[in-house]
Amino acid sequence: MNRNDKRIGIFSSGGLTSWSVCRFLKECNFDIIAFLADVGQKDEENIDDFLKDCKKAEIPVVKIDLKKEIAEMGVLMVKYLAKYEGGYWNSTGALRAVLVKNISNLMREYKCTMFSHGCVGGGNDQKRFDNYGNIFLKDIEVQAPWSNQEFLSKFRNRDDMVNYLLSFGNYSTLDKKRNSSTDGSLIGTSHEGTNIENLNFDYSSVVKPVMSVMPYKAEDKDEKIELTFKSGVITQINGNKVTPLEALCICNDIAGNNGVSLFSVVENRIKDTKCRGIYESPGMNLLGYAMLKIYESTIGKREFELLTNMSKIIGKQIYQGRFFENSTTAACKAIDQLAENANGTVRLSIYKGNIHCCSISDYYISNSNVQQKRFAHGGHIWDKK
Known part of the structure; x- marks a missing residue:
């Protein structure tokens, strides 16, 4: 490989592949x-092994709170209801957008002339990093190890990576990474692995949730929560004002503890292949359910159809690493306009993974969403009043 005294900034997570890239x-x-970002991930709790190895190898680590x-x-x-196929929140695609946008200037500050990452060759994430790199890192060259023959011949599989890293020290967290991987943030955690990819295999026997409990392990008692939205954005929980960070942390805890847990999806990948992944996004599922109820109550039929179509576009763009493209921006602006009066308070009950809407109050009413009533008039006349 041609070094040319170039400084490489590496998007690092402490996971197996990015760790291997750093060492190699x-x-x-x-x-x-x-560059190691704190995004509220729960899947790499034992990050100390990675940090110890970086220190031993004299690799500086820049930590950033995102x-x-x-x-x-x-x-x-949540505002855009931007899910991907199968109805799940693509936390991995969203995380790549946040990482590249917010770390790019740091790489310039540290005078990096190249950037790299641990995403395997030809996978979804390599495409996402490439796309966002073309926007935020135009002046910095990409170093993609999986495009390098020396790297490919050294690391034919995950076993090779684990054994390589173990040659530098006895790290207890590595062995469990041989056949599986996770990727996490406050938005959600994805689970992938050898067994998971096999559709004949019962994934529940090996995948352990990290943000939630399985429904059958949740308390045998429902929990109530009240969520208030203003123009499609969460503003209060149980009557208390919240920031986006506070809202997601609270909802992750409440939904996760009550069994809003793992979700299995066989999705169409960017390369037109199919693959099964297991996902958990307890807080997003709770907020998204409430948001949907607000939209159902506050916007008209044709507006709702438009919103649904725009949501699909945005979800697909996030998945493909195209969140900052003009087409995504246009779809977001359309929903922004539709959501201007998406106000209201939703009262929910959560029980063993099930979310129920108990009531909706203080919602906006216009000529396009006037509630039709029948029984208020004796049960024999339909009326809008």
Whole structure:
């Protein structure tokens, strides 16, 4: 590999592949800086092994707190109901948008001339990093290890990566990474692995939720919550004002503790293949359900159809790493306009993974969403009043 005294900034998570990239490029005598973001992830609790190894290898690590930014992205996704196929919140695609946008200037500050990441060759995330790199890192060259033959021959599989890293120290967290991986943030956690990919395999026997409990393990008692929205944005929980970060943290805890948990999806990947993944986004599921109820109550039939179509576009764009493109912006602006009067308070009951809407109050009424009533007039006349 041609070093040319270039400094490489690496988007690092402490996961197996980004850790391997850090060590490999350092071994190739590149000048390396690892950028490690705190996005509220629950899947890499034992990050100390990665940090100890970086210190041993004299790889500087720049830590950055992006919990506020990832929560703001999550609240936007709720406003836009931006789910992907199968009805799940694509936390991984959203996280890539937040990481590249917010770390790009840091890489310039540290005089990086190249950037790299741990996303495997030809996968969804490599496409996402490429797309966002073309927007926010135009002046910085990409170093994609999985496009390099030396790297490919050294790391044929995850076993090779684990064994390589174990040669530098006895790290207890590595063995469990041989056949599975996770990617997490406040928006959600994705689970992938050898067994999960096999549709004949019962994933529930190996996948352990990290943000939630399974429904059958939740308390045998429902929990009530009141969510208030203003123009499609969560503003209060149980009557108390909240920031996006506070809202997502509270909803993750409440929904996760009450069994809003794992979700299995066989999705169409960017490369036109199919693959199963397991996802959990308890707080997003809770907020998204409430948001849907507000939209159902406050906007008319044709507006709702338009919103649904725009939501699908935005969800797909996030998945494909195209959130900042003009087409996405246009779809977002359309929903922004539709959501101007998406106000109201939703009272929910959560019980063992099920979310029920108990009531909706203080919602906006116009000529397009006047509630039709029958029984208020003796049960024999339909009326809008």
